Amino acid sequence: MTRIQFDEMKATIKLxxxxxxxxxxxxxxxxxxxxxxxxxxxxxxGLNRVERFVDYINKGWVDVNASPTIEANLGTIEIYNGxxxxxxxxxxxxxxxxxxxxxxxxxxxxxLNNTTxxxxxxxxxxxxxxxxxxxxCWTNTESCMPAWGTKSTCIGNNPxxxxxxxxxxxxVLDMAMSQFSYGKLQVTRLKNEKLPFAGGFDQDGNLTDEPxxxxxxxxxxxxxxxxxxxxxxxxxxxxxxxxxxxxxxGIDKYGKGSCGSCCQVFxxxxxxxxxxxxxxxxxxxxTLEQLKTAVPxxxxxxxxxxxEQSLKTxxxxxxxGIPVDEGIWERVKELAKSx
Amino acid sequence: MTRIQFDEMKATIKLxxxxxxxxxxxxxxxxxxxxxxxxxxxxxxGLNRVERFVDYINKGWVDVNASPTIEANLGTIEIYNGxxxxxxxxxxxxxxxxxxxxxxxxxxxxxLNNTTxxxxxxxxxxxxxxxxxxxxCWTNTESCMPAWGTKSTCIGNNPxxxxxxxxxxxxVLDMAMSQFSYGKLQVTRLKNEKLPFAGGFDQDGNLTDEPxxxxxxxxxxxxxxxxxxxxxxxxxxxxxxxxxxxxxxGIDKYGKGSCGSCCQVFxxxxxxxxxxxxxxxxxxxxTLEQLKTAVPxxxxxxxxxxxEQSLKTxxxxxxxGIPVDEGIWERVKELAKSx
Numbered sequence: 001m002t003r004i005q006f007d008e009m010k011a012t013i014k015l016x017x018x019x020x021x022x023x024x025x026x027x028x029x030x031x032x033x034x035x036x037x038x039x040x041x042x043x044x045x046g047l048n049r050v051e052r053f054v055d056y057i058n059k060g061w062v063d064v065n066a067s068p069t070i071e072a073n074l075g076t077i078e079i080y081n082g083x084x085x086x087x088x089x090x091x092x093x094x095x096x097x098x099x100x101x102x103x104x105x106x107x108x109x110x111x112l113n114n115t116t117x118x119x120x121x122x123x124x125x126x127x128x129x130x131x132x133x134x135x136x137c138w139t140n141t142e143s144c145m146p147a148w149g150t151k152s153t154c155i156g157n158n159p160x161x162x163x164x165x166x167x168x169x170x171x172v173l174d175m176a177m178s179q180f181s182y183g184k185l186q187v188t189r190l191k192n193e194k195l196p197f198a199g200g201f202d203q204d205g206n207l208t209d210e211p212x213x214x215x216x217x218x219x220x221x222x223x224x225x226x227x228x229x230x231x232x233x234x235x236x237x238x239x240x241x242x243x244x245x246x247x248x249x250g251i252d253k254y255g256k257g258s259c260g261s262c263c264q265v266f267x268x269x270x271x272x273x274x275x276x277x278x279x280x281x282x283x284x285x286x287t288l289e290q291l292k293t294a295v296p297x298x299x300x301x302x303x304x305x306x307x308e309q310s311l312k313t314x315x316x317x318x319x320x321g322i323p324v325d326e327g328i329w330e331r332v333k334e335l336a337k338s339x
Numbered sequence: 340m341t342r343i344q345f346d347e348m349k350a351t352i353k354l355x356x357x358x359x360x361x362x363x364x365x366x367x368x369x370x371x372x373x374x375x376x377x378x379x380x381x382x383x384x385g386l387n388r389v390e391r392f393v394d395y396i397n398k399g400w401v402d403v404n405a406s407p408t409i410e411a412n413l414g415t416i417e418i419y420n421g422x423x424x425x426x427x428x429x430x431x432x433x434x435x436x437x438x439x440x441x442x443x444x445x446x447x448x449x450x451l452n453n454t455t456x457x458x459x460x461x462x463x464x465x466x467x468x469x470x471x472x473x474x475x476c477w478t479n480t481e482s483c484m485p486a487w488g489t490k491s492t493c494i495g496n497n498p499x500x501x502x503x504x505x506x507x508x509x510x511v512l513d514m515a516m517s518q519f520s521y522g523k524l525q526v527t528r529l530k531n532e533k534l535p536f537a538g539g540f541d542q543d544g545n546l547t548d549e550p551x552x553x554x555x556x557x558x559x560x561x562x563x564x565x566x567x568x569x570x571x572x573x574x575x576x577x578x579x580x581x582x583x584x585x586x587x588x589g590i591d592k593y594g595k596g597s598c599g600s601c602c603q604v605f606x607x608x609x610x611x612x613x614x615x616x617x618x619x620x621x622x623x624x625x626t627l628e629q630l631k632t633a634v635p636x637x638x639x640x641x642x643x644x645x646x647e648q649s650l651k652t653x654x655x656x657x658x659x660g661i662p663v664d665e666g667i668w669e670r671v672k673e674l675a676k677s678x
Binding site: 072074075076077079105106107109134143146147148149150151152154155162164171173175179197201205223224225227228230231233234236237238240241242243244247248249250252269271273274275279280283284286287289290291294295296297298301302303304305306 | 446512536579643645
């Protein structure tokens with residue numbers, strides 16, 4: 001397996017983005033987030049997504065020069081137009097602004113309408129936690145999943161993120177509404193394996209753990225069946241009602257590319273305005289201890305808190321280099337060559 | 340099937356609560372919420388829960404005279420001690436206060452520590468929507484579910500609610516973190532049926548759809564496996580960090596009865612501070628139309644938006660009376676007899 005050091009990957013991706021016309025600062029931020037995603041094991045939205053993002057820029061679906069502009073300021077709530085700028089820089093701006101409001105008022109809620117794909121949603125949870133804030137964020141997307149009870153795709157696979165800062169490792173939940181991502185289906189199929197649990201429906205409408213079959217029907221399963229389906233609908237509607245942007249149904253009609261013209265919600269809360277660090281440490285560590293000391297389901301089985309495995313992968317990949325698909329790495333290096 | 344009219348049920352439950360020592364106003368509010376839960380089809384937390392609530396009062400686990408007292412006011416955020424008062428009146432107070440803050444500031448976040456079981460969490464979503472506000476709320480609970488990867492119960496089955504006001508019927512998601520409730524397991528077992536999907540683990544650690552087996556192992560399945568498990572942990576920690584109250588681990592140690600000394604979060608947002616009613620109507624109705632016109636999974640299958648089935652049950656039960664278990668109804672009538 002080929003492994004690439006963090007700095008080399010980041011520099012290469014940055015060159016690719018500069019070549020695509022991105023301004024220096026934005027190219028640096030986007031390269032960092034893509035590299036961090038691969039570093040943390042979210043390969044689908046890291047290096048592997050660079051070519052597609054460049055393609056979107058070339059098609060004019062992302063405006064590399066655009067930044068968020070404010071549309072409304074309600075004090076605790078601020079609403080921005082993302083102006084179809086890079087989803088990553090827009091989202092970083094919005095979460096940062098939420099933490100700035102929270103630093104003064106305890107809580108900040110910032111929304112973006114008319115933005116583009118933010119890549120790995122967890123990035124903005126880690127961002128809030130890194131600054132010492134509780135973070136909650138989500139995005140809507142185009143239709144890419146059937147609702148519970150439907151055969152055709154009609155709801156978004158909207159990721160939902162919650163993050164808690166913690167000295168020894170932030171606690172971060174980053175979950176999409178489908179039980180498995182298309183990335184997981186592909187990886188599992190390429191290994192000739194089955195999914196650990198049913199992940200969608202076959203042609204006859206039966207649940208199946210065969211990844212290839214689900215890739216064909218496009219009938220991926222919402223997590224928890226009707227629960228993930230309903231949650232996806234609510235996240236979509238809240239995104240729109242809080243930002244004035246397009247719903248999933250609207251993105252289907254007017255958006256260009258995956259998540260084109262989507263909208264996003266960023267909430268930051270300053271935990272130290274509510275409790276002392278000592279209280280917080282006790283609450284977090286007491287809960288993690290309760291998890292870690294529970295009887296494991298399998299002998300010697302390990303129990304992870306949300307975000308723990310990302311951190312583990314991060315440390316491993318920082319030490320050993322980030323594993324890459326050689327074909328993809330070569331193509332990104334090609335995009336990075338000076339012309 | 341015996342059906343009881345709404346007003347008769349409410350009056351009977353109110354008498355039972357008055358007999359248990361509750362003050363007039365609180366008894367009226369609690370009786371209304373219990374009756375509404377049964378009316379909407381959430382039988383487990385309606386009439387069926389009255390005896391247990393009275394038992395908690397008798398044991399001194401709920402202080403029928405207590406109301407929330409403010410502990411901190413951060414502007415948008417207010418934190419209250421629930422003083423172990425009735426979970427229903429505490430929660431109604433908190434969501435109402437959140438809407439009052441939101442009416443001025445756009446958003447209000449109110450938390451309760453040291454409160455008691457709020458019964459049906461959806462009630463406070465409907466409450467916010469009824470007043471014209473977006474609502475989000477959740478509670479933590481004692482350990483009653485194994486985390487993903489554990490055999491022993493160590494996390495709460497914390498319900499999460501999101502609500503959107505809509506003239507033709509509010510859109511309300513009310514979901515616990517387990518795939519099925521213990522109530523559903525019991526009802527399914529009594530009918531000698533199997534669950535529609537695996538709902539927990541058997542003695543050997545295999546997934547099973549046999550409700551009785553899961554009731555014995557107490558190993559109910561989090562929705563979406565690791566996803567519902569992680570979400571439950573985050574909801575628990577956010578409850579505590581936002582309220583200064585006990586975590587699930589703390590409730591396990593110090594709480595009395597189900598949800599004794601738990602903490603809760605209530606968020607209200609005024610949607611009309613952000614968008615016009617016309618925009619909102621279009622966003623909601625466009626999305627519901629997209630759901631309703633999707634290809635159904637089964638021929639002539641119906642697709643429901645979150646909250647739609649509760650509303651349907653409500654209308655049916657208001658017309659025909661609320662179905663009751665005769666034994667339970669007789670026992671509540673007994674509690675309601677003057678002494």
